[in-house]
Structure formats: C-alpha cells, structure tokens
Amino acid sequence: MDTGSNRRRNLEGEVAKLVTIKLVSFDVYMALIDIQGSLTPVTAAALDLDTEAADEFVRLWRAKQMERAAASNSLGLGRTLFRDCTRMGLDYVLARHGIDLPDDQRRELVSAWDAIRPWPEAIELVGEVKNRGYVTAILSNGDHDMLAALAKPFGDKMDHILSAESAGVYKPHPAVYDLPETELKIAKADVLHVAGSGNDVMGAIATGMRCYWSNRNGDRVIDTTYVPTGEGADLTGVLELL
Amino acid sequence: MDTGSNRRRNLEGEVAKLVTIKLVSFDVYMALIDIQGSLTPVTAAALDLDTEAADEFVRLWRAKQMERAAASNSLGLGRTLFRDCTRMGLDYVLARHGIDLPDDQRRELVSAWDAIRPWPEAIELVGEVKNRGYVTAILSNGDHDMLAALAKPFGDKMDHILSAESAGVYKPHPAVYDLPETELKIAKADVLHVAGSGNDVMGAIATGMRCYWSNRNGDRVIDTTYVPTGEGADLTGVLELL
Structure with missing residues (x-):
C-alpha cells in the first residue's frame, strides 16, 4: 500500500468532484444584495x-x-x-x-x-463566473416578480431565475434546492450554491449540493453538522472553488 | 325577520360553541413558565x-x-x-x-x-381550570422528558402531557395541534389552547382550535389574519373563556 499515492488519488477524486460543476446558483437577499x-x-x-x-x-x-x-x-x-x-x-x-x-x-x-443594490463585488463576480463557462442562476426565497427586479442590474450575466415560488415552499425546504434539477435539468451534484446565511448553508448541504457561504457578518451555522464547502467574508471566495 | 331574535340566536350559538370545551391545553415555554x-x-x-x-x-x-x-x-x-x-x-x-x-x-x-419555574399565577390557574371540570394538558414543542420535568410543579393538576416529539414536527405544524385528537380522542372543536407566542396562536387558530393568548410582552401576531379568541397580559384571562 503506497499511502502517498492513495492520498494523491483521494485528492484527485476531490478535484474531479469539483470540476463537475456546471451551475453556480446564488442566494439573493443575503449573498448578492445589501x-x-x-x-x-x-x-x-x-x-x-x-x-x-x-x-x-x-x-x-x-x-x-x-x-x-x-x-x-x-x-x-x-x-x-x-x-x-x-x-x-x-x-x-x-x-x-x-x-x-x-x-x-x-x-x-x-x-x-x-x-436593493448588489454588494460592490457582486456584478463583476457573477460576470467572471459566467466568463469561466458556468451557467449562473438566482436561487432565492423571493417571488418571481421580486427576483426579476433584483436581477436587472446583473443583465445578461445572470442566466436564470429560480424562485421558491415555483417550489411552493421556502428554504431550507429541499424542494427549493431541487429547482436546478426540475427547471434546468442540472443535477445537484453539478451545482455550487452560494449561500448568504447559515440557514441556506444548512438547506443546500442537507440536500447534497456543494455550498460556498458568503458570510459577511462572521456568523455561524446553528447546526455545525452542516459544514459549507467553502466560506469567506464576501463573494470573491466563490472563484477558489471553480 | 326579527333581527333582535336572530342576534340572540347567534349569541346563543357562540355561547353553545364555547361550552363544548372539554380540554384546556397549555403551551409551556412561554405560557406556563418563565x-x-x-x-x-x-x-x-x-x-x-x-x-x-x-x-x-x-x-x-x-x-x-x-x-x-x-x-x-x-x-x-x-x-x-x-x-x-x-x-x-x-x-x-x-x-x-x-x-x-x-x-x-x-x-x-x-x-x-x-x-424553569412556572409564572406566579400558573399553578393556581391550572388547578382552577381542573376544578371547573376541564381536562388539562401540556401541548408543547419540548421533548417528552423535558416536559415531564416541567410538569412536576403542577402535580396532579395537569392531566396529560402532549409533546411535539409524538407528532414528529414542531409547532406551528398542524400535526402538533392534532395531538389532543390522536392521543386523547378529544376533537379540536372541544379544545381551548392557551398559547404563549404569536407563532402558537397562528398554528392553533389555523388548525381550527380556539385559542387564548397569554401575551406577557404585549407582542403582536405577525399575520393578523389569525386572531386569538381571547388575549390578556397573563394566564388569568383563560377563565373568562370557560
């Protein structure tokens, strides 16, 4: 048994998992706007x-x-x-x-x-995610019309709007995190969700998505069994997972 | 059409509805204890x-x-x-x-x-409800063992303990307010629930129970379409509905 080689294979497995990302979905009310x-x-x-x-x-x-x-x-x-x-x-x-x-x-x-205005880095960040070839979407508790209004400053940088209104429930209910699959036919395993709150982290991780937490207030998930895949003080850390 | 007589009949109907109360269920963490x-x-x-x-x-x-x-x-x-x-x-x-x-x-x-200690008037109030011939119960989000401990100061004044643990969900989910029916075979129409929070009022009223709100902090239900049957600054107002 070559432990070093096993370790490398595990690491390659981790990387392989990450490169399957097709969609980056963004929470709005905490992650993208202020x-x-x-x-x-x-x-x-x-x-x-x-x-x-x-x-x-x-x-x-x-x-x-x-x-x-x-x-x-x-x-x-x-x-x-x-x-x-x-x-x-x-x-x-x-x-x-x-x-x-x-x-x-x-x-x-x-x-x-x-x-409500986007955070200073939000529009450029979403643009960069799209430039790198990922599909982008809002995935939020807001109603369709509220999200359409909030998506405007992002222009064509935001490909899709997925509203909890379509799921008939609110996050952290799993039906909301099913929306990429039901509406865009993109499997959960291919999604990186960008959460704005511990509640959102809990919901995304519980449903099997990867999740980056834009944690501006230095908050903490109430239930620490749900660990975000990545975490930072603003949105820029998303790029490190892509 | 004798409007006066209709009005009296309506009033008698209201009274008749109220006198069907068999069970008074009490929220614990806000209503009964401090x-x-x-x-x-x-x-x-x-x-x-x-x-x-x-x-x-x-x-x-x-x-x-x-x-x-x-x-x-x-x-x-x-x-x-x-x-x-x-x-x-x-x-x-x-x-x-x-x-x-x-x-x-x-x-x-x-x-x-x-x-956690009962509010000053809580034990006597529950005793008076029982003296008047009603069945008494705790109906709370706590686990069975937590509620058993909190029920001790009430001794035999408290007939039953109904825990959200049996329902597998928390208030304001309707399954918790079903417990008098599923565990004691007492219909919702025969229950007066004593709520300690606006959330509890919402759940009880939504499910078709009557509900008294012991509203110590002068709070307000977020959704005012759910109006409590009675409301007061402590538990004593319960007696006015019996």
Missing part, C-alpha cells in the same frame, strides 16, 4: 428615523419577514407570497414602533425591496 | 455575566433554539430533538460571545431548561 445598506436610508427618510433607529427597524423587519416565511412552511397551507411576508413584517414593526403609516406609503416601502 | 426569569440568573452565575448581559444571552439562546426547530420542520429529515436544538442554540451563543465552556458545564446549562 439589505441593510439599501433599506436603512430609505426607511430613515420615509419614517423620519435616525440611521441607528432605521438600521434596527430594517433588522427586525427582515427577521419578521423570515419568521412568517418559516411559518408558511410549517402551516402546510401553501406558500404565502414573499411580498406578503414582507408586508406583514413591515406592519409588525410599524405597530411595535407605534407608527401609523398610510397604505400607499407602506406599499412604497415594500417596493423598496425590488430596488 | 424562561427569562429562570435562566437569566443561572446563566449569569455560570458564565460570570451581569444580569443585562445574561438576559441578552438567554434571549439569543431561545431565538436560535427556535430557529433550529423551525429548520427541522423545513428540512424534512425528521424532528431534531428539542434538547439538541437547545444545545445547538447554547453552542451558537457561546461561540458568538467567544466563551469556551467544558462539555459538562454546557450539559448543566441545557439541564437548566428542565427546572
């Missing part, structure tokens, strides 16, 4: 809050939006639209703050979720 | 934190425990034990605080969840 940076000034202006208060407001809004989406998976009554989860989250935080806002201003704030 | 009040001093002592820091610590611990439980429903890989969700939540918060704690001390802190 919720806090985009919505904090909008919220501050609309509600006359200082930056710190607006930042807190957006954080709770996001938490409640996601809590309602998680409840949608559990209740078994079909998928509540993400726009409705977003609206309910807003109504919740407004009520907690004792702010009474007319319906049209609430609609405007919900629409601000369609104009 | 997580923050019980765990804050234990955590402060174990980790040498001041009360404010310990209070924050327990809040995040609880949030991550529940996040992992919600993920368990979505992942579709069976129910992760609630004790394991609790342990993962603790590990998460310790890591975020940069605290390295030996395994036996982590186990001790997780065990502290078996000794």
Whole structure:
C-alpha cells in the first residue's frame, strides 16, 4: 500500500468532484444584495428615523419577514407570497414602533425591496463566473416578480431565475434546492450554491449540493453538522472553488 | 325577520360553541413558565455575566433554539430533538460571545431548561381550570422528558402531557395541534389552547382550535389574519373563556 499515492488519488477524486460543476446558483437577499445598506436610508427618510433607529427597524423587519416565511412552511397551507411576508413584517414593526403609516406609503416601502443594490463585488463576480463557462442562476426565497427586479442590474450575466415560488415552499425546504434539477435539468451534484446565511448553508448541504457561504457578518451555522464547502467574508471566495 | 331574535340566536350559538370545551391545553415555554426569569440568573452565575448581559444571552439562546426547530420542520429529515436544538442554540451563543465552556458545564446549562419555574399565577390557574371540570394538558414543542420535568410543579393538576416529539414536527405544524385528537380522542372543536407566542396562536387558530393568548410582552401576531379568541397580559384571562 503506497499511502502517498492513495492520498494523491483521494485528492484527485476531490478535484474531479469539483470540476463537475456546471451551475453556480446564488442566494439573493443575503449573498448578492445589501439589505441593510439599501433599506436603512430609505426607511430613515420615509419614517423620519435616525440611521441607528432605521438600521434596527430594517433588522427586525427582515427577521419578521423570515419568521412568517418559516411559518408558511410549517402551516402546510401553501406558500404565502414573499411580498406578503414582507408586508406583514413591515406592519409588525410599524405597530411595535407605534407608527401609523398610510397604505400607499407602506406599499412604497415594500417596493423598496425590488430596488436593493448588489454588494460592490457582486456584478463583476457573477460576470467572471459566467466568463469561466458556468451557467449562473438566482436561487432565492423571493417571488418571481421580486427576483426579476433584483436581477436587472446583473443583465445578461445572470442566466436564470429560480424562485421558491415555483417550489411552493421556502428554504431550507429541499424542494427549493431541487429547482436546478426540475427547471434546468442540472443535477445537484453539478451545482455550487452560494449561500448568504447559515440557514441556506444548512438547506443546500442537507440536500447534497456543494455550498460556498458568503458570510459577511462572521456568523455561524446553528447546526455545525452542516459544514459549507467553502466560506469567506464576501463573494470573491466563490472563484477558489471553480 | 326579527333581527333582535336572530342576534340572540347567534349569541346563543357562540355561547353553545364555547361550552363544548372539554380540554384546556397549555403551551409551556412561554405560557406556563418563565424562561427569562429562570435562566437569566443561572446563566449569569455560570458564565460570570451581569444580569443585562445574561438576559441578552438567554434571549439569543431561545431565538436560535427556535430557529433550529423551525429548520427541522423545513428540512424534512425528521424532528431534531428539542434538547439538541437547545444545545445547538447554547453552542451558537457561546461561540458568538467567544466563551469556551467544558462539555459538562454546557450539559448543566441545557439541564437548566428542565427546572424553569412556572409564572406566579400558573399553578393556581391550572388547578382552577381542573376544578371547573376541564381536562388539562401540556401541548408543547419540548421533548417528552423535558416536559415531564416541567410538569412536576403542577402535580396532579395537569392531566396529560402532549409533546411535539409524538407528532414528529414542531409547532406551528398542524400535526402538533392534532395531538389532543390522536392521543386523547378529544376533537379540536372541544379544545381551548392557551398559547404563549404569536407563532402558537397562528398554528392553533389555523388548525381550527380556539385559542387564548397569554401575551406577557404585549407582542403582536405577525399575520393578523389569525386572531386569538381571547388575549390578556397573563394566564388569568383563560377563565373568562370557560
């Protein structure tokens, strides 16, 4: 037994596994776009809050939006639209703050979720992934129309939009991670998913995908049995796995 | 058409519906017991934190425990034990605080969840419900052994323990609210559930139960289409529905 040679073969096996990647799928709301940076000034202006208060407001809004989406998976009554989860989250935080806002201003704030800006390196990174010959896709909890709006700044660098709306459930439900297979006929083994949160890492890894975690806040997966394939403080680390 | 008489008949119908209550089921972790009040001093002592820091610590611990439980429903890989969700939540918060704690001390802190004290009025309230002739039960996300420990202070005032462990999922999944029917042969229409959180209200009302919300923190259901049958700042309001 030549241990050195075995080790090399194992390493070659690892590399062979990695080179089967055909599709790089991207989470949107955490991985590709900057919720806090985009919505904090909008919220501050609309509600006359200082930056710190607006930042807190957006954080709770996001938490409640996601809590309602998680409840949608559990209740078994079909998928509540993400726009409705977003609206309910807003109504919740407004009520907690004792702010009474007319319906049209609430609609405007919900629409601000369609104009969240990509992280500084996001558009170039997606372009580079595409230049290297991979298929690119958004794979996100957002509704189709919300994702279509968010995909615009990426132009033809983004090949496909895969919405949890098609799966009828939210991440980390496996049906969402099935979308590359059901919609693009690309097997999970050929996908590298770029996650923006520990929840997304858990879902992707549990379903058998490889997963890079763009972990901007130095967060940690709650359940450490789900280990991301790669991890970094922004999106650029994706390229090291390609 | 005698509108007055119709109105009276409707009212009698409402009353008739209410008097069919046979079982009063109680959520534990928010409705019956005081997580923050019980765990804050234990955590402060174990980790040498001041009360404010310990209070924050327990809040995040609880949030991550529940996040992992919600993920368990979505992942579709069976129910992760609630004790394991609790342990993962603790590990998460310790890591975020940069605290390295030996395994036996982590186990001790997780065990502290078996000794959380009832709210001041809880034992007497459950006793009064039972005195009035209703069947009483715990209906909770906790594992069987965790709930058995928490039920002890209630003695023979608590007739049954219904654990989400039997349902294989967590609230607000309807299978948990089916437990009175599957385990006690008591129909949902004959149950008044006492919820401790908006999530629990949503699940109980969605499944067709009546539901009283012991809403100690003046919280609000995220999705206001789910309206509790009754609501108050502590458990005593339950009696008004009986």
